[in-house]
Amino acid sequence: MDYARNPSPIPGRIRCPSQPLKPYNRSHxxxxxxxxxxxxxxxxxxxxxxxxxxxxxxxxxxxxxxxEVCKFTVLLGMRGQAELNRAGSCCTGKERDAESGNEYFxxxxxxxxxxxxxxxxxxxxxxxxxxxxxxxxxxxNLYAYVxxxxxxxxxxxxxxxxxxxxxxxISAGAVGAYILGSATLVGAATYxxxxxxxxxxxxxxxxxxxxxxxQVQSVKDKVTSIFSSDxxxxxxxxPDHQATAAEEADKIGGKTEVRIxxxxxxxxxxxxxxxxxxxxxxxxxxxxxxxxTPAGNIPLREQxxxxxxxxxxxxxxxxxxxxxxxxx
Amino acid sequence: MGRQxxxxxxxxxxxxxxxxxxxxxDVFAAVWTSDSPDVVRCESPARETGTLAMWEQHPGxxxxxxxxxxxxxxxxxxxDRQHSVLEFSPSALVTHExxxxxxxxxxxxxxxxxxxETASLFRAGSQWIKRxxxxxxxxLLGGYVGPAAMRWHRDGGVILPMFNPPAxxxxxxxxxxxxxxQSVS
Numbered sequence: 001m002d003y004a005r006n007p008s009p010i011p012g013r014i015r016c017p018s019q020p021l022k023p024y025n026r027s028h029x030x031x032x033x034x035x036x037x038x039x040x041x042x043x044x045x046x047x048x049x050x051x052x053x054x055x056x057x058x059x060x061x062x063x064x065x066x067x068e069v070c071k072f073t074v075l076l077g078m079r080g081q082a083e084l085n086r087a088g089s090c091c092t093g094k095e096r097d098a099e100s101g102n103e104y105f106x107x108x109x110x111x112x113x114x115x116x117x118x119x120x121x122x123x124x125x126x127x128x129x130x131x132x133x134x135x136x137x138x139x140x141n142l143y144a145y146v147x148x149x150x151x152x153x154x155x156x157x158x159x160x161x162x163x164x165x166x167x168x169x170i171s172a173g174a175v176g177a178y179i180l181g182s183a184t185l186v187g188a189a190t191y192x193x194x195x196x197x198x199x200x201x202x203x204x205x206x207x208x209x210x211x212x213x214x215q216v217q218s219v220k221d222k223v224t225s226i227f228s229s230d231x232x233x234x235x236x237x238x239p240d241h242q243a244t245a246a247e248e249a250d251k252i253g254g255k256t257e258v259r260i261x262x263x264x265x266x267x268x269x270x271x272x273x274x275x276x277x278x279x280x281x282x283x284x285x286x287x288x289x290x291x292x293t294p295a296g297n298i299p300l301r302e303q304x305x306x307x308x309x310x311x312x313x314x315x316x317x318x319x320x321x322x323x324x325x326x327x328x
Numbered sequence: 329m330g331r332q333x334x335x336x337x338x339x340x341x342x343x344x345x346x347x348x349x350x351x352x353x354d355v356f357a358a359v360w361t362s363d364s365p366d367v368v369r370c371e372s373p374a375r376e377t378g379t380l381a382m383w384e385q386h387p388g389x390x391x392x393x394x395x396x397x398x399x400x401x402x403x404x405x406x407x408d409r410q411h412s413v414l415e416f417s418p419s420a421l422v423t424h425e426x427x428x429x430x431x432x433x434x435x436x437x438x439x440x441x442x443x444x445e446t447a448s449l450f451r452a453g454s455q456w457i458k459r460x461x462x463x464x465x466x467x468l469l470g471g472y473v474g475p476a477a478m479r480w481h482r483d484g485g486v487i488l489p490m491f492n493p494p495a496x497x498x499x500x501x502x503x504x505x506x507x508x509x510q511s512v513s
Binding site for chain 2: 242246249250251252253255256257258259260261263264268269275277280281282283311312313314
């Protein structure tokens with residue numbers, strides 16, 4: 001393979017947008033001049049097991065910054081190249097802040113240049129060492145990414161890591177339950193199509209159906225609570241965000257969390273954190289609660305959301321930084 | 329965040345909705361904002377045009393509105409969103425570019441864990457809406473459309489999101505698609 005002309009030997013290699021694409025010469029571990037190498041020489045380079053000290057590139061990844069980037073993504077095949085080449089997202093699928101070069105993990109910013117989070121981990125409920133478990137010393141490092149084990153753990157929201165095996169187990173269980181449930185429903189539908197089935201159905205009272213529904217709801221709530229709690233609010237918005245949105249809605253006499261259709265925008269709909277409308281139904285005020293970047297700027301995604309909302313409603317949203325919850 | 333179900337309903341649909349809730353639950357409804365912190369029960373919630381707070385009445389339930397200081401210095405009293413109450417925002421009839429239009433309303437709970445009684449009320453209301461109303465034919469809006477509102481829409485009325493949108497090209501395209509579907513049906 002022509003490494004001098006194509007420094008990306010693995011098909012579909014993903015390169016972060018901020019990393020420059022440079023040809024390199026392995027013998028010197030530095031960028032090489034873009035000279036053309038004779039074809040016969042290139043044929044020799046395709047052989048497996050060539051010797052790096054002879055000045056030829058090998059299959060063994062060199063400690064070159066271009067090659068080091070995103071290697072876990074390639075190995076795990078977590079996302080397709082097309083998706084990751086999306087502007088603003090990077091190896092972990094998280095959005096990269098163009099200004100600081102850090103990845104936004106919702107709860108915290110991750111500095112890929114340093115391989116650590118910019119701030120210690122935190123939880124909504126005050127704890128001396130959040131998410132620490134005494135059987136894992138790595139959990140005591142509040143700046144580390146997925147307890148320094150990215151091969152078996154993922155970080156969904158910038159808080160403590162989740163074990164991939166547990167996630168897969170739960171997913172497999174859910175899929176299994178779904179298939180079993182579907183099969184049962186098909187069988188039941190066949191039965192109720194018969195006259196005797198319909199007679200038995202008529203005795204099935206609404207009280208019973210409500211009872212079943214409440215039990216299903218209870219199970220659903222329990223499953224939901226596994227993935228969403230006060231510590232890990234996920235996409236619900238953190239408690240301080242919710243409280244600030246409610247205060248802002250009260251101030252403008254509006255509603256919280258209003259889904260705003262944004263035809264022609266970057267997304268089909270956006271959620272206005274606080275929206276007030278006049279007597280004629282026209283929006284009079286929109287407030288978006290934002291979490292500024294460490295540099296104190298407005299994140300790009302919030303700017304895009306505000307632009308979409310402005311185009312759809314004709315009202316420029318007021319951007320309000322999230323306020324900390326009062327100490328209890 | 330919380331849970332909600334969105335809908336388009338005319339007065340007829342609204343009366344049916346509250347009739348159903350009253351038949352199953354002891355619903356306490358009060359206007360969301362007022363000049364007074366004291367909460368007074370609204371005897372005919374279907375006739376109210378503003379946002380209502382609703383909850384299942386049971387012993388020990390007693391709410392008071394909290395004081396809200398607006399940016400312009402004015403004071404108003406409203407329900408605390410941390411209370412276990414539902415917000416009922418009715419649909420409103422407006423005009424959009426000279427055409428009669430109906431804004432979307434919602435039944436909403438700010439809290440995800442709203443307590444057993446309020447959750448039961450929310451479930452009853454949302455299930456009734458899903459059962460009695462038709463799904464909104466426009467994906468952009470989502471939610472459900474009551475029978476009376478659907479008849480009104482088929483007769484030429486425009487259905488809109490929770491706000492009256494500006495006359496931009498994208499929205500005009502959406503309104504045009506509604507008129508086209510009306511002429512087909």
